[in-house]
């Protein structure tokens with residue numbers, strides 16, 4: 001048996017004809033930038049999120065950057081985020097000229113430690129960016145109360161968490177702004193790069209929307225300098241086909257996670273992700289912590305099972321952040337996680353048989369090797 005980590009072809013198969021029709025519709029329209037498809041996608045996504053303001057953009061990295069710029073964040077400012085995330089979260093901060101300030105993980109989750117956020121706040125701190133990593137929501141009541149107490153902007157990085165809920169509310173609708181990625185393997189994946197931003201305050205939202213389109217509203221009325229970061233009409237049309245399926249797909253991911261939980265529960269060497277109270281995760285990834293991780297990857301590979309590591313190095317250990325002088329030992333929880341974590345095949349099309357096979361292979365690895 002071959003078990004793919006993510007099988008985009010299989011995921012798209014049931015909607016293939018609709019996708020083809022949508023692409024042809026845009027090609028025939030000769031309207032490739034902005035226009036009806038983009039406007040409709042933004043409206044449909046806003047309705048699905050239960051919010052008013054959604055602005056699409058070229059990718060989530062740009063979306064985070066645009067949000068921080070629209071908040072007036074720049075040189076001399078500090079922005080706090082987790083050390084265990086895609087580099088995009090930190091990059092967006094640095095690109096504004098602000099200083100990125102990292103926090104370690106919470107003790108029992110892959111999300112950032114909110115106690116540490118509070119300790120790292122200085123007079124220069126302007127914002128913090130909790131990341132709903134792997135589709136698990138951050139404890140938003142606490143995050144919001146920290147932001148309120150210290151007068152900080154709160155930007156939710158929802159790149160991996162489209163549809164995840166905290167106390168019944170979808171992530172991206174609770175902070176000052178929320179940022180989504182449509183990278184192809186994301187829960188709502190596009191067919192190339194893409195992203196979207198939400199913002200609660202109308203004037204902040206207007207600035208973000210203008211920022212990603214050269215600082216303008218009218219065609220030649222540039223109120224300030226921005227950038228070119230727009231969602232292509234063809235991406236919008238294709239995402240419009242995917243969006244109505246997202247809740248069902250996320251339900252499928254929860255089914256896969258529950259089956260993994262069940263299949264792995266008796267393997268004492270494997271630690272699975274906990275679901276924190278009041279949250280409904282969407283399992284962008286299903287991540288386990290396990291000893292002898294690299295040998296296990298090899299064993300799974302030999303059995304035809306693909307797996308991944310998200311992420312092999314916490315950001316403080318990346319060459320890009322050497323100037324911070326935060327070597328090994330600076331963020332022990334994240335560093336431990338990076339050395340022991342493994343992402344198992346995850347999407348709504350992973351079958352019960354495949355999950356059984358993956359769990360049996362892991363069990364076999366630990367029993368055979370008497371580890």
Ligand SMILES: Cc1ncc(COP(=O)(O)O)c(C=O)c1O
Pocket residue numbers: 058059060061062085086088089131157159160180181182183193194195
């Ligand atoms: C947590 C997180 N934030 C931001 C991004 C950036 O997304 P994009 O690739 O759309 O720029 C990613 C993508 O991998 C991500 O996982």
